[in-house]
Amino acid sequence: MKKIIFIITLCMFSYGSIKAQQTPAKAQSEPITIIGATAHIGNGEVIDNSIIIFENGKITAVGVNGGITSKGKIIDASGKHVYPGFIAPNSTLGLVEIGAVRATDDDSEIGNYNPHIRSIIAYNAESKIVESMRPNGVLMAQITPRGGKISGTSSIVQLDAWNWEDAVIKLDDGIHMNWPSTFTRGRWWMGEDPGFKPNKEYTKQVTELVDFFNQSKAAIKSNNTTENLPYHAMNGVFDGSKTLYVHSNTEKEILDVLAFSKENNIEKVVIVGGYEAYKVASLLKQNNIPVLVTRTHSTPEQEDEDYDLPYKSAKLLMDAGVLVGLQNSGQMERANTRNLPFQAGTVAAHGLDKEKALQLITGNSAKILGIDKIVGTLEVGKDATLFISIGDALDMRTNQLEKAFIQGRDISLESHQTKLWKRYSNKYNTK
Numbered sequence: 001m002k003k004i005i006f007i008i009t010l011c012m013f014s015y016g017s018i019k020a021q022q023t024p025a026k027a028q029s030e031p032i033t034i035i036g037a038t039a040h041i042g043n044g045e046v047i048d049n050s051i052i053i054f055e056n057g058k059i060t061a062v063g064v065n066g067g068i069t070s071k072g073k074i075i076d077a078s079g080k081h082v083y084p085g086f087i088a089p090n091s092t093l094g095l096v097e098i099g100a101v102r103a104t105d106d107d108s109e110i111g112n113y114n115p116h117i118r119s120i121i122a123y124n125a126e127s128k129i130v131e132s133m134r135p136n137g138v139l140m141a142q143i144t145p146r147g148g149k150i151s152g153t154s155s156i157v158q159l160d161a162w163n164w165e166d167a168v169i170k171l172d173d174g175i176h177m178n179w180p181s182t183f184t185r186g187r188w189w190m191g192e193d194p195g196f197k198p199n200k201e202y203t204k205q206v207t208e209l210v211d212f213f214n215q216s217k218a219a220i221k222s223n224n225t226t227e228n229l230p231y232h233a234m235n236g237v238f239d240g241s242k243t244l245y246v247h248s249n250t251e252k253e254i255l256d257v258l259a260f261s262k263e264n265n266i267e268k269v270v271i272v273g274g275y276e277a278y279k280v281a282s283l284l285k286q287n288n289i290p291v292l293v294t295r296t297h298s299t300p301e302q303e304d305e306d307y308d309l310p311y312k313s314a315k316l317l318m319d320a321g322v323l324v325g326l327q328n329s330g331q332m333e334r335a336n337t338r339n340l341p342f343q344a345g346t347v348a349a350h351g352l353d354k355e356k357a358l359q360l361i362t363g364n365s366a367k368i369l370g371i372d373k374i375v376g377t378l379e380v381g382k383d384a385t386l387f388i389s390i391g392d393a394l395d396m397r398t399n400q401l402e403k404a405f406i407q408g409r410d411i412s413l414e415s416h417q418t419k420l421w422k423r424y425s426n427k428y429n430t431k
Contacts, residue, residue, distance in 0.1 A: 023412075024161055031072025036065060041377050041378045043377045044353075050064060051065040051068050051070065059378060059383075059384050077388050082386060082387070085137065086138045086341055087376065088142065089325055091142055091334070091337055092143070094125065095119060095123065096334060097128070114151060116230050120143060120171065128416050131415045133338050134404060134415070135401055137401060137404070140375060141337070142156045142369055144176055149178055174242050174245050174268070174270070175236070177244060179206075179257055184196075216235075217234075244266050248272075248273060249294070254271060254284075271289060278317055293324060296310055297342075298330070314360055326343055326365070341361060345357065347360060383408075384408040386404075388402045
């Protein structure tokens with residue numbers, strides 16, 4: 001009997017060793033200097049033959065190699081490129097592991113109005129999908145809830161941690177609201193006529209949202225914290241401590257969102273999706289409203305639109321002076337998040353300057369999420385969250401990471417995918 005128990009225990013230990021995620025890296029113990037690389041700062045600036053020094057997880061020097069004295073461990077990255085860690089906004093990373101397995105799906109809550117629901121407490125830092133982001137340079141993400149009219153509260157994390165407490169960069173940064181759609185598709189399974197048609201309930205649905213905001217303001221003003229938790233959770237939106245992320249797409253929806261935010265004196269508003277945002281770009285600029293645009297690698301929604309509209313919509317907005325970032329919501333969004341740098345590369349291929357395209361997933365996203373004082377660019381005083389790539393990180397052919405650091409910690413770039421790649425590379429090796 002003892003022998004059987006021993007064998008079972010050994011098998012379980014072996015299985016756990018094989019299947020476990022990479023252990024998070026230890027804290028930085030000595031200064032690190034990267035010399036010789038082309039440094040892409042993330043704000044449009046490029047430094048050839050650069051030197052970057054970081055200590056205790058913070059960048060302490062950035063400049064041209066030769067003008068600054070090296071410290072600690074020296075990494076010669078001559079001929080290579082250094083980038084700030086890429087940021088993935090509006091992501092459900094760590095909330096769903098296997099879409100077809102309900103027990104691993106925790107990205108939404110029952111009910112329509114859930115501003116008090118915090119996505120961060122459901123975040124699984126040991127997700128294998130999270131682990132697979134890092135080899136492409138995606139080192140941070142905004143963990144965002146889904147569903148309902150007000151989905152809940154997001155938080156921003158770094159992608160190398162034991163648990164959500166260790167992962168947090170910014171806790172409860174904003175509340176996500178799904179603005180009613182001006183169009184609807186017939187639900188054939190409910191006996192409705194199929195097809196794309198105007199939403200007859202649009203005005204009623206907007207009125208319901210207006211009523212919820214009015215009731216929230218009244219509840220907050222009454223100062224009765226036991227009255228209604230969802231109402232009081234909206235306080236951050238009204239006092240400006242939280243951003244209101246409004247998921248909306250059509251021109252009319254966005255115009256109504258602008259009017260709604262003015263009527264409610266909401267200081268921080270971000271449009272998420274914004275498929276037709278380019279049509280009202282001047283108003284967005286005028287009202288200082290950023291946009292996290294629809295996934296770049298998409299097809300046009302209307303038959304009379306340019307075939308490359310999703311590829312160039314970010315450029316159209318940036319040319320108008322709007323602050324723009326890239327997000328990746330949609331089908332297979334968690335696995336596809338690793339392609340975020342290549343989506344930025346597609347925008348560059350359709351007319352946007354390469355360094356401005358880089359800003360879409362670094363400096364711009366950091367500003368939109370309110371974390372630009374600590375990450376997003378390679379500047380003194382910011383977190384040493386960065387990586388070294390053999391080539392252009394926005395090109396899938398040359399995005400080959402050699403080293404990556406999160407808050408100065410030398411993280412592993414291994415994942416279940418890299419292990420499979422090595423395994424089958426060996427299998428078909430003809431040598």
